[in-house]
Amino acid sequence: MGKFITALVVAVLGAALAGCGSAMQQTANQQEELLLAAGFAKKPADTPEKMARLRRLPLYEVAVRKKGDQPIYYYADPNYSGSIYLGNEANYQAYRKLLIERNMRTPPVAVTPADMEAEAEWGVLGSR
Amino acid sequence: MKKTTLSTSIALALLTGATAHAADMDALLKRLDELERRMEQAEKRAQQAESQAQQAERRAQQAEAQARQAEAKTLQGQTKTKQAEIQAKQAEIQAQQAEIQAKQAEIQAREVAAQEAAKAKPTGGPEFTFKGYARAGFLTDEEGNGVKGVGPYMTPAGNLGGPIGRLGVEPDKYVEAVFDSKITHESGAYSKYRLMIADGVLTNNDWTADDSDLNVRQLFAELGNLPSFAGSSTFQDAVLWAGKRFDRNNFDIHFFDSDIIFLAGTGAGIYDVKPTENWSTNVTLYARNFGTIEPTNEEVQSYILTANNYVGPWQFMLSGMWAADNADREPIPVTDAAESGVHLMLGYNQPNFYGYSQGFSKTGILYGYGLGAQVKTLGAQGDLTSDAQSVRVYTFGVTPINDSWRIAPAFMAQYSQDYYYKGDQYTWASLNVRLEQPITQNFLMAYEATYQYQDLDTGANVPNLQPNIKTQASGNVFKFTLAPTFNIDTSAGFFQRPALRGLITYMTWSDDLNGFNYGQPPNTDPQTGENTFALTGWTGTDHWLFGLQMETWF
Numbered sequence: 101m102g103k104f105i106t107a108l109v110v111a112v113l114g115a116a117l118a119g120c121g122s123a124m125q126q127t128a129n130q131q132e133e134l135l136l137a138a139g140f141a142k143k144p145a146d147t148p149e150k151m152a153r154l155r156r157l158p159l160y161e162v163a164v165r166k167k168g169d170q171p172i173y174y175y176a177d178p179n180y181s182g183s184i185y186l187g188n189e190a191n192y193q194a195y196r197k198l199l200i201e202r203n204m205r206t207p208p209v210a211v212t213p214a215d216m217e218a219e220a221e222w223g224v225l226g227s228r
Numbered sequence: 229m230k231k232t233t234l235s236t237s238i239a240l241a242l243l244t245g246a247t248a249h250a251a252d253m254d255a256l257l258k259r260l261d262e263l264e265r266r267m268e269q270a271e272k273r274a275q276q277a278e279s280q281a282q283q284a285e286r287r288a289q290q291a292e293a294q295a296r297q298a299e300a301k302t303l304q305g306q307t308k309t310k311q312a313e314i315q316a317k318q319a320e321i322q323a324q325q326a327e328i329q330a331k332q333a334e335i336q337a338r339e340v341a342a343q344e345a346a347k348a349k350p351t352g353g354p355e356f357t358f359k360g361y362a363r364a365g366f367l368t369d370e371e372g373n374g375v376k377g378v379g380p381y382m383t384p385a386g387n388l389g390g391p392i393g394r395l396g397v398e399p400d401k402y403v404e405a406v407f408d409s410k411i412t413h414e415s416g417a418y419s420k421y422r423l424m425i426a427d428g429v430l431t432n433n434d435w436t437a438d439d440s441d442l443n444v445r446q447l448f449a450e451l452g453n454l455p456s457f458a459g460s461s462t463f464q465d466a467v468l469w470a471g472k473r474f475d476r477n478n479f480d481i482h483f484f485d486s487d488i489i490f491l492a493g494t495g496a497g498i499y500d501v502k503p504t505e506n507w508s509t510n511v512t513l514y515a516r517n518f519g520t521i522e523p524t525n526e527e528v529q530s531y532i533l534t535a536n537n538y539v540g541p542w543q544f545m546l547s548g549m550w551a552a553d554n555a556d557r558e559p560i561p562v563t564d565a566a567e568s569g570v571h572l573m574l575g576y577n578q579p580n581f582y583g584y585s586q587g588f589s590k591t592g593i594l595y596g597y598g599l600g601a602q603v604k605t606l607g608a609q610g611d612l613t614s615d616a617q618s619v620r621v622y623t624f625g626v627t628p629i630n631d632s633w634r635i636a637p638a639f640m641a642q643y644s645q646d647y648y649y650k651g652d653q654y655t656w657a658s659l660n661v662r663l664e665q666p667i668t669q670n671f672l673m674a675y676e677a678t679y680q681y682q683d684l685d686t687g688a689n690v691p692n693l694q695p696n697i698k699t700q701a702s703g704n705v706f707k708f709t710l711a712p713t714f715n716i717d718t719s720a721g722f723f724q725r726p727a728l729r730g731l732i733t734y735m736t737w738s739d740d741l742n743g744f745n746y747g748q749p750p751n752t753d754p755q756t757g758e759n760t761f762a763l764t765g766w767t768g769t770d771h772w773l774f775g776l777q778m779e780t781w782f
Binding site: 123124126127155156157158159160161178179205210213215218 | 505506538539540541578579580581583584585586629630719
């Protein structure tokens with residue numbers, strides 16, 4: 101009984117993880133299309149250092165950090181495009197408008213972890 | 229030619245042209261009459277046919293007209309439908325735009341109001357806030373009876389902090405109410421006072437005074453933004469506090485109902501000291517009580533001094549603890565009880581799901597020695613040996629899979645030795661996966677599966693060891709729960725509350741775990757004398773549970 105249940109649990113988890121990857125890629129592609137259409141700039145994380153910092157950010161959701169008095173919006177995708185998408189307030193509003201036009205949910209904006217806010221931490225990823 | 233004209237003409241011709249016999253004439257006239265009659269009938273039939281044809285043509289024309297009208301109406305309807313759809317979409321977009329504008333306006337209004345309030349209240353009148361947590365539900369077994377000894381820590385490993393997934397195994401009614409009053413002064417400095425009361429009962433009744441644990445669990449004040457610290461890069465953000473509290477930086481694995489760190493008691497501390505730009509530290513001193521020393525009635529008090537450090541995504545926590553004369557306390561089952569201890573924790577917190585997808589994840593390791601071997605609730609357990617050691621690892625996270633599914637895996641494992649008795653060894657590992665499947669905006673299905681392994685050995689140094697006392701147990705526990713759930717917005721993630729749930733749980737476990745009770749006589753069924761599964765009273769190796777539950781926080 102125990103072995104059967106263990107095998108069942110492993111099988112279910114395996115199937116869930118396999119389905120997870122393709123669904124996430126589809127979502128990422130769709131989001132990135134919207135971001136580019138809204139005027140976000142795509143910046144590849146083309147060095148190991150940039151990629152390491154990218155993976156410390158909120159992933160696959162629009163997040164915000166402050167640069168002076170101005171917000172910088174970004175969307176980090178380390179797995180599929182290996183890029184970060186950067187936009188300003190106008191780009192973000194355009195992105196929201198596109199979401200509304202396509203009847204898509206507008207999720208809340210994530211916040212950059214405090215330790216990543218410092219320009220020294222952030223700078224290597226570039227800015228708008 | 230008309231029939232009368234024809235018959236008359238023929239008759240005249242016959243009459244004028246023929247002078248034959250009268251009898252022949254009569255016969256001829258009869259035949260003429262007959263012919264005329266037939267012609268009249270034929271003409272009638274022709275007229276009827278013509279009339280029918282005209283009627284049919286009229287009907288066809290009417291049908292065609294009706295068809296044209298219907299077609300016209302359909303076209304009109306389609307056009308109207310499309311127009312309505314376009315109008316509805318436009319209205320929807322306008323409504324959404326209006327909503328966004330309203331929210332932006334609201335945010336601006338709040339900012340302005342906050343600024344105005346700050347200006348208008350230089351002495352900062354009290355800001356009152358009320359926060360809370362509550363769960364209330366019941367569970368029943370296959371026979372319709374209530375349950376006891378059931379919860380995330382219901383397995384034998386639960387004594388050591390080894391949990392199973394909480395969904396579908398919580399029959400208790402627990403409530404926390406947190407009241408804060410904050411006063412902000414002209415200088416920007418603030419003081420905050422917190423009162424938290426809590427209660428937990430198992431009974432389903434409304435009057436519960438006889439069973440109630442109603443209690444004040446937090447009672448403290450803190451001071452922040454103090455002008456005395458202004459200008460110091462190390463202390464300018466520091467917060468001072470004193471009183472009885474849960475440490476601000478405690479955190480848990482919700483799905484296990486298990487804190488990773490639960491530091492609480494009465495004491496004082498300073499938060500958010502920044503020795504360098506990227507290093508933040510909290511230093512606290514808490515006191516707790518273990519019980520009394522007989523016959524002097526002297527109270528044994530434990531003290532926990534902690535430095536909790538954050539550098540980037542890393543957390544490093546170092547605690548020392550001591551409890552004078554704890555070994556003299558009676559009665560406790562251990563000999564050579566610990567009177568001091570250390571505790572270390574190293575954690576890595578990510579704002580994403582293991583650097584791979586959206587969500588969050590936390591991973592870490594804890595180690596404790598002596599009084600620190602209770603690695604979760606720091607300095608709260610006095611019945612540990614002076615050589616007790618524990619090491620615990622944990623990792624958990626939350627991520628959406630797609631719009632239809634989200635997943636929250638969690639893993640914890642611990643090894644302890646010389647814990648309650650010299651020579652004992654305990655290992656447990658718990659893996660829990662919760663899946664949620666939003667079906668509609670307000671209804672989702674939640675699924676939870678737990679696997680727990682445990683290998684428990686009290687060793688031979690159990691006091692008053694009797695032959696019927698089980699000193700070893702090893703085996704597995706599986707738990708599966710199905711929970712149809714209603715909430716206000718199922719797309720908002722795992723932590724959207726309130727949640728109103730139905731619960732169906734199936735549990736199965738190894739028979740070897742029945743009767744293990746850490747060197748104490750086994751729990752048994754009073755009727756059959758069979759060993760039971762921990763404190764549940766269940767014999768055998770599996771059980772079903774059914775129930776309902778509300779859970780909320782705000």
